Amino acid sequence: MSRSYTKVEELAAEVFERKDAGETNFQIAERYGLTKRQIEQLIDRQKRKQRKVEAGFIVRPKGRPPA
DSSP states (O other): OOOOOOOGGGGHHHHHHHHHTTOOHHHHHHHHTOOHHHHHHHHHHHHHHHHHHHTTOOOOOOSSOOO
């Protein structure tokens, strides 16, 4: 059984625009075919990265560098 991955990070800007427009996490999740929890985790992750940037940390991608 293969897994299907969605690049949720690419949707971050659109998700925040929709949040500013007043949509709920559930409405956003339905629009993109994701779960409400995935949207919540995306928002938490992006806010955490933003706090680190504001504190002066350099956010680097995790994992093995591309070959």
